[in-house]
Amino acid sequence: MAIPPSGYPTTLDDTSASPGVTIEFPQPGSGTDLDAANVEHDLLHSNSSKAIVALQQKVGIVDSDPTTVGDVLTVTVAGSTEWQTPPGDITGVTAGTAMSGGGTGPGAVTVNVDANAAGSVTAIATDYVLIEDVTDNSTKKALISDIVSLVPPSDPIPLILALS
Numbered sequence: 641m642a643i644p645p646s647g648y649p650t651t652l653d654d655t656s657a658s659p660g661v662t663i664e665f666p667q668p669g670s671g672t673d674l675d676a677a678n679v680e681h682d683l684l685h686s687n688s689s690k691a692i693v694a695l696q697q698k699v700g701i702v703d704s705d706p707t708t709v710g711d712v713l714t715v716t717v718a719g720s721t722e723w724q725t726p727p728g729d730i731t732g733v734t735a736g737t738a739m740s741g742g743g744t745g746p747g748a749v750t751v752n753v754d755a756n757a758a759g760s761v762t763a764i765a766t767d768y769v770l771i772e773d774v775t776d777n778s779t780k781k782a783l784i785s786d787i788v789s790l791v792p793p794s795d796p797i798p799l800i801l802a803l804s
Contacts, residue, residue, distance in 0.1 A: 704722075704723060705723070706723040707723065708725055710725070710726065711723045711724060711725055711726075712724060712725075712726050730745050730749075731744060731745055732744040732745065732749075733745075733749045733751060735751050735752075735754075737757070737758070738753060738754055738755065738757050738758035739751050739752065739753060739754055739757070740752050740753075740754040740757065753770075763784050764784070765783065765784055765785035765788070766783065766784075766785065767783070767784050768781040768782065768783060768784070769781070769782055769784060769787070770782075771787075
């Protein structure tokens with residue numbers, strides 16, 4: 641009986657510990673004769689070579705080594721392969737003006753608005769302020785003149801309290 645040919649890459653080969661007619665890569669014991677039934681040494685080499693070539697064809701040829709620990713082998717649209725740094729890793733977040741928090745990854749990092757860190761200014765009608773739009777739960781900018789127009793002229797107290 642002969643060892644069946646490798647089915648890779650369309651099927652996974654069997655490496656069962658018990659040599660048999662359906663085992664592509666039998667695992668003979670230390671005392672097994674190299675030409676024993678279902679363990680033919682030359683066929684093991686042939687199947688191994690075919691599986692390695694099929695794997696090389698699937699993965700492709702790369703003429704460089706990874707440059708950074710953690711690089712991954714990727715396939716390009718053209719079908720070649722190349723080493724790349726995995727996308728999507730954020731290594732740090734810096735809080736800018738009027739912000740607090742930040743930090744380095746991995747893990748969660750929080751950034752908050754810090755109104756006390758902002759500079760003071762005398763607002764005019766064409767300045768913007770940030771508001772929370774409750775209709776869609778998003779942050780937007782609003783002109784001070786638009787906010788002022790919402791307050792009845794007879795009752796400016798709510799606006800004064802809101803802006804203080």
